[in-house]
Amino acid sequence: MLQAQRALCSQAKPSAGGWQALRFDGGAFRLKSTAELARALLVLRLCAWPPLVTHGLALQSWAQRLLGSRISGALLRSSIYGQFVAGESVEEIRGCLQQLHALGLRSLLAVPTEEEPDSATKTGETWYEANLHAMLRCVDLSRDLVVSPGPRLMQLKVTALTSPRLCKDLTSWIKRPGPCSELSPERLAEAMDSGQNLQVSCLNAEQNQHLQASLTRLYRVAQYAQAQHVRLLVDAEYTFINPALCLLVSALALRYNKPQEGGPWVWNTYQAYLKDTHARLAQDAEAAHRAGLAFGVKLVRGAYLEKERAVARLQGTGDLTQPDYEATSRSYSRCLELMLSQVASHGPTCHLMVASHNEESIHQATKRMWQLGIPVDGPVCFGQLLGMCDHVSLALGQSGYAVYKSIPYGSLEEVIPYLTRRAQENRSVLQGARREQALLSQELWRRLQGGDLRVPH
Ligand SMILES: Cc1cc2nc3c(=O)[nH]c(=O)nc-3n(C[C@H](O)[C@H](O)[C@H](O)COP(=O)(O)OP(=O)(O)OC[C@H]3O[C@@H](n4cnc5c(N)ncnc54)[C@H](O)[C@@H]3O)c2cc1C
Numbered sequence: 506m507l508q509a510q511r512a513l514c515s516q517a518k519p520s521a522g523g524w525q526a527l528r529f530d531g532g533a534f535r536l537k538s539t540a541e542l543a544r545a546l547l548v549l550r551l552c553a554w555p556p557l558v559t560h561g562l563a564l565q566s567w568a569q570r571l572l573g574s575r576i577s578g579a580l581l582r583s584s585i586y587g588q589f590v591a592g593e594s595v596e597e598i599r600g601c602l603q604q605l606h607a608l609g610l611r612s613l614l615a616v617p618t619e620e621e622p623d624s625a626t627k628t629g630e631t632w633y634e635a636n637l638h639a640m641l642r643c644v645d646l647s648r649d650l651v652v653s654p655g656p657r658l659m660q661l662k663v664t665a666l667t668s669p670r671l672c673k674d675l676t677s678w679i680k681r682p683g684p685c686s687e688l689s690p691e692r693l694a695e696a697m698d699s700g701q702n703l704q705v706s707c708l709n710a711e712q713n714q715h716l717q718a719s720l721t722r723l724y725r726v727a728q729y730a731q732a733q734h735v736r737l738l739v740d741a742e743y744t745f746i747n748p749a750l751c752l753l754v755s756a757l758a759l760r761y762n763k764p765q766e767g768g769p770w771v772w773n774t775y776q777a778y779l780k781d782t783h784a785r786l787a788q789d790a791e792a793a794h795r796a797g798l799a800f801g802v803k804l805v806r807g808a809y810l811e812k813e814r815a816v817a818r819l820q821g822t823g824d825l826t827q828p829d830y831e832a833t834s835r836s837y838s839r840c841l842e843l844m845l846s847q848v849a850s851h852g853p854t855c856h857l858m859v860a861s862h863n864e865e866s867i868h869q870a871t872k873r874m875w876q877l878g879i880p881v882d883g884p885v886c887f888g889q890l891l892g893m894c895d896h897v898s899l900a901l902g903q904s905g906y907a908v909y910k911s912i913p914y915g916s917l918e919e920v921i922p923y924l925t926r927r928a929q930e931n932r933s934v935l936q937g938a939r940r941e942q943a944l945l946s947q948e949l950w951r952r953l954q955g956g957d958l959r960v961p962h
Pocket residue numbers: 739740741742774776778805806807808809810826827828829830831833860861862863888889890911931933934937
């Protein structure tokens with residue numbers, strides 16, 4: 506493997522003379538074992554098959570009934586679970602992280618949580634408290650297991666700690682015309698500090714109690730994460746709750762994004778598929794700068810397109826998403842340009858994760874970083890999902906860029922509903938992974954012809 510690594514590094518490093526596009530030609534697959542390549546090819550082929558994605562959960566329970574839990578579990582572990590999930594035990598997660606580290610990739614742990622509004626156990630204060638403990642454990646795992654150099658990051662889903670129902674009500678209130686001092690980030694930050702009962706007039710007593718409990722949970726995670734030197738990347742979700750999530754992140758940012766304390770410790774996510782994202786990003790960057798706060802951004806295209814459009818149709822409201830894929834990509838490109846200029850002018854107080862598998866976006870980012878003099882391993886990093894587009898991640902990692910793989914972990918029962926939901930949200934990406942499949946087939950064929958099917962070590 507070392508030989509292959511050296512060869513790749515020498516091809517792909519940005520040259521001193523000028524910028525050179527990275528080659529996402531699958532050359533980096535030489536670092537992977539034949540078994541890993543074969544599994545990746547099989548799983549990506551299966552995931553590109555629409556019925557499997559649509560009826561994933563039903564098929565799983567059918568297989569469980571027909572084959573029994575042990576056999577169906579073993580099949581899942583050697584295929585979809587094995588491809589996209591780090592494992593369940595600390596040892597399994599550690600093994601996955603060490604393997605990524607050996608390939609030049611970093612880890613971004615993510616707790617997979619799926620709320621089920623009709624379930625008696627997966628909702629209510631007890632469920633959110635259990636999720637709080639899962640998040641605190643994720644901070645510990647990020648501190649203890651991550652071996653790579655560079656900042657330790659983890660993903661945080663706010664609706665694991667507070668109910669989407671409350672976020673929806675807060676969003677309706679935030680969207681009302683006119684200023685609303687009752688729901689200012691300052692007021693929420695004070696309530697987080699004091700732990701005293703916050704009263705918001707648009708909410709009933711039960712909702713006020715839940716808001717205070719949610720603020721306390723968020724505060725505990727952020728405080729603990731900062732103490733353990735782990736940065737929180739807050740996920741963006743649906744437009745009917747995002748304004749409430751942004752309000753909560755702004756409250757956290759007031760306390761945890763002070764540059765003199767090593768901030769930003771709490772980053773927000775911006776979805777380029779929304780029409781207003783570029784304007785909001787510019788406004789938030791400017792506001793953070795004016796307030797003397799550091800600013801951290803995870804930039805994505807956005808995962809909830811189908812549901813966003815379905816909700817808009819159902820409610821007869823305007824569609825807030827870009828009209829087509831090209832418009833989303835133009836928006837991503839403009840947001841990327843904006844953030845890279847911010848990083849170039851504000852240095853280490855401004856951080857960006859380019860969270861995309863898109864080769865064009867990554868070419869744009871690496872080229873502009875070079876033009877703006879942003880170091881390859883500085884405040885800009887890249888993010889891709891575990892098991893997806895390894896040809897892109899490996900090429901970036903081997904060239905010295907900071908690349909994080911988003912890594913869910915947990916038991917089969919916890920993770921399969923989460924994976925099924927993610928696969929449904931990323932249907933177009935999975936179907937579009939044809940290039941990755943072609944590159945995997947090409948590398949497997951090369952090994953077969955050369956009789957070289959050994960594990961590279
Ligand atoms: C590390 C990481 C963290 C992430 N965190 C989040 C998060 O917090 N919130 C979130 O929403 N997503 C998140 N995502 C998912 C992300 O938003 C995308 O769904 C996914 O990365 C695919 O986009 P791409 O740029 O990688 O690939 P591409 O294949 O280039 O883009 C696919 C995306 O283009 C857009 N698109 C496709 N068709 C159309 C169309 N007809 N009209 C308009 N737009 C279209 C959609 O956004 C679709 O997901 C994350 C992804 C990564 C890698």
